[in-house]
Amino acid sequence: MTDVLALSQERTQLFHDLIDGRVPKRVPISAAFAHEFAIQYAGRDLTEAQWDTDALEPIFEKTCQDFYSDLLPVSAFRLPSFYKILGSRNFVMGSNGFIQHPEVEGLALEDYDAFIASPFDCIVERVLPKLYSNLDTDSTTKSMVMAKAFKAYTDEMANLGRIYGNLIQKSGYGYVNFYSGFCEAPFDIISDQLRGFKNISIDVRRVPDKVEAAAEAATPLMIKMGTPPNPSPYNATFIPLHMAPYLRGKDFERLYWPSFKKTVEGLKANGMRSFLFVENDWMRFIDYLAELPEGTIMCFEYGDPKLVKEKLGKKHIIGGFYPVSLLKTGTKQQCIDKAKELIDVLAPGGGYYFSFDKVIITLDSANVENTKAVLDYVAENTNY
Amino acid sequence: MLDLNALTQAVGDLDETAVVQILEAFVAENPSGEEAYSVVNACQQGMAIVGELFEKNEYFVGDLIFAGELLNQAIDILKPVISGDNSKKIGTIVLGTVKGDLHDIGKNIFASMVDAAGFEVHDLGIDVPPGDFVEKVREIKPQIIGMSGVLTLALDSMKATVDALTAAGLRNDIKIIIGGNPVTEEACKQIGADAFTTNAAEGVKQCQGWVK
Numbered sequence: 086m087t088d089v090l091a092l093s094q095e096r097t098q099l100f101h102d103l104i105d106g107r108v109p110k111r112v113p114i115s116a117a118f119a120h121e122f123a124i125q126y127a128g129r130d131l132t133e134a135q136w137d138t139d140a141l142e143p144i145f146e147k148t149c150q151d152f153y154s155d156l157l158p159v160s161a162f163r164l165p166s167f168y169k170i171l172g173s174r175n176f177v178m179g180s181n182g183f184i185q186h187p188e189v190e191g192l193a194l195e196d197y198d199a200f201i202a203s204p205f206d207c208i209v210e211r212v213l214p215k216l217y218s219n220l221d222t223d224s225t226t227k228s229m230v231m232a233k234a235f236k237a238y239t240d241e242m243a244n245l246g247r248i249y250g251n252l253i254q255k256s257g258y259g260y261v262n263f264y265s266g267f268c269e270a271p272f273d274i275i276s277d278q279l280r281g282f283k284n285i286s287i288d289v290r291r292v293p294d295k296v297e298a299a300a301e302a303a304t305p306l307m308i309k310m311g312t313p314p315n316p317s318p319y320n321a322t323f324i325p326l327h328m329a330p331y332l333r334g335k336d337f338e339r340l341y342w343p344s345f346k347k348t349v350e351g352l353k354a355n356g357m358r359s360f361l362f363v364e365n366d367w368m369r370f371i372d373y374l375a376e377l378p379e380g381t382i383m384c385f386e387y388g389d390p391k392l393v394k395e396k397l398g399k400k401h402i403i404g405g406f407y408p409v410s411l412l413k414t415g416t417k418q419q420c421i422d423k424a425k426e427l428i429d430v431l432a433p434g435g436g437y438y439f440s441f442d443k444v445i446i447t448l449d450s451a452n453v454e455n456t457k458a459v460l461d462y463v464a465e466n467t468n469y
Numbered sequence: 470m471l472d473l474n475a476l477t478q479a480v481g482d483l484d485e486t487a488v489v490q491i492l493e494a495f496v497a498e499n500p501s502g503e504e505a506y507s508v509v510n511a512c513q514q515g516m517a518i519v520g521e522l523f524e525k526n527e528y529f530v531g532d533l534i535f536a537g538e539l540l541n542q543a544i545d546i547l548k549p550v551i552s553g554d555n556s557k558k559i560g561t562i563v564l565g566t567v568k569g570d571l572h573d574i575g576k577n578i579f580a581s582m583v584d585a586a587g588f589e590v591h592d593l594g595i596d597v598p599p600g601d602f603v604e605k606v607r608e609i610k611p612q613i614i615g616m617s618g619v620l621t622l623a624l625d626s627m628k629a630t631v632d633a634l635t636a637a638g639l640r641n642d643i644k645i646i647i648g649g650n651p652v653t654e655e656a657c658k659q660i661g662a663d664a665f666t667t668n669a670a671e672g673v674k675q676c677q678g679w680v681k
Contacts, residue, residue, distance in 0.1 A: 180596050181569040181622070187595070188574060282574045286534035290485065331530035409621055414655040450621035 092257030108435035112467035116154035120161035125448035132182035153460035172218035192279035266322030268311030271303035308351035316356030412451035480515020520670035537581035560680035565593035567626035572619035599633035
């Protein structure tokens with residue numbers, strides 16, 4: 086057996102132990118960098134390189150070589166080709182070349198009823214033309230635009246799939262994928278893509294019945310979207326959570342939680358565990374999180390690691406909490422001390438993997454030397 | 470004349486039905502401009518209650534957004550009886566989401582809250598290059614600059630903006646507050662801002678303190 090294959094098996098084992106509820110040999114590490122970071126780190130121009138996914142392999146490889154991780158640390162979600170073809174309004178490029186999600190209204194207030202009656206039809210007929218300006222045209226042109234965009238999308242994803250496979254093999258990463266499916270909490274998709282942050286905040290007070298019915302109606306769609314063709318107990322469906330911390334408790338309880346819980350349970354019934362990015366601070370809702378199916382993976386941004394360990398540590402898999410902002414502003418020693426502090430709280434008894442509190446999206450988001458030092462520290466000092 | 474305390478409380482409670490009812494009845498009585506201003510003032514005090522409840526974790530970001538909407542609605546109802554714009558401003562603020570970042574929800578919340586607190590607000594929008602801040606400061610000479618961002622990369626842009634203001638010789642004439650997801654005390658020091666906050670209500674208080 087080659088060294089790199091043995092390494093891959095060892096790393097796979099770390100994550101299988103984590104997922105199966107055994108204490109692994111060492112704290113497993115999942116570092117996460119966006120493709121924008123990898124492009125800039127390789128010294129390439131983001132505005133140019135993100136158009137050519139064929140050429141991304143050596144660019145991603147540089148990040149793989151220099152930053153320790155047990156799983157493939159680079160992934161790409163938002164690429165300009167298909168968004169440009171669509172004339173996207175919900176994913177647009179900033180002056181730095183970084184594609185972002187601005188506030189957008191895809192669903193008009195008066196279209197709630199159409200959405201509740203048939204979410205898929207409503208998205209196709211009413212929402213997409215508002216989100217994608219090049220679909221706001223006659224049906225022949227629209228079909229061509231959609232076909233071109235899908236072709237671009239599948240080409241890009243095929244390229245990325247090939248590159249991911251090559252890099253996993255070359256670098257000996259574990260065969261566990263936390264991004265094997267993707268969906269959102271029903272309330273979040275209604276907020277982020279359909280109504281917008283501002284509108285939903287107003288809807289929650291003016292038309293709560295409609296919001297509740299819309300979240301309910303979106304649930305089967307989210308379960309379907311989040312179920313990959315080949316579910317595996319060692320892979321997960323990524324669900325980046327968004328709106329809960331901005332809601333009052335009673336609104337969360339009625340409008341956010343029931344459909345979200347159903348989504349996670351529905352994925353579980355389909356053979357998929359959920360990997361939640363728990364954005365912002367969910368400590369108000371920690372007892373709700375405790376109700377989610379056993380083995381749900383949760384990467385926390387902010388909150389109290391001690392409380393999370395105490396309430397969720399025996400049932401769920403926990404990661405995150407390590408502040409990317411500290412990597413940006415701290416000294417190397419401060420950064421390492423922080424890792425040690427978190428590991429002391431979260432690692433005992435297993436059920437924990439090391440990750441930063443969010444994906445590192447661009448080169449100027451973190452100090453590179455600090456980032457390397459922290460990952461190396463964890464890899465070398467956290468044997469159980 | 471209506472019960473000003475009841476109006477303040479209704480705004481604080483974010484009770485839209487009550488606020489609209491009170492204001493429509495008030496406007497129907499054809500009040501004087503002076504009366505109208507005391508009513509605007511009562512609404513602004515209601516916004517201060519909203520800020521306090523936010524700081525106490527009884528209201529959340531969604532409530533601040535709704536409060537901004539409610540205040541706009543109140544002003545729209547009152548417009549016919551407010552004669553001209555002779556409201557006194559307590560200070561001037563230039564705001565923007567810094568270069569490279571397109572997120573503006575937090576900035577918009579802060580803008581509506583400082584507006585309600587009586588500041589004249591100049592909002593430069595999103596993805597604002599340092600040069601645009603410098604130009605605006607030269608033009609209107611504000612007391613305060615507010616820089617917002619959600620992405621961690623915004624910290625570099627904030628620093629670049631402070632550096633540009635310093636290079637232009639304008640830094641000493643203004644107070645700078647930074648806000649948004651990535652800001653911390655450490656970042657604030659490195660950027661060279663005067664204050665930082667991740668809490669819009671706290672930020673408003675800071676700005677009020679500066680212009681006292």
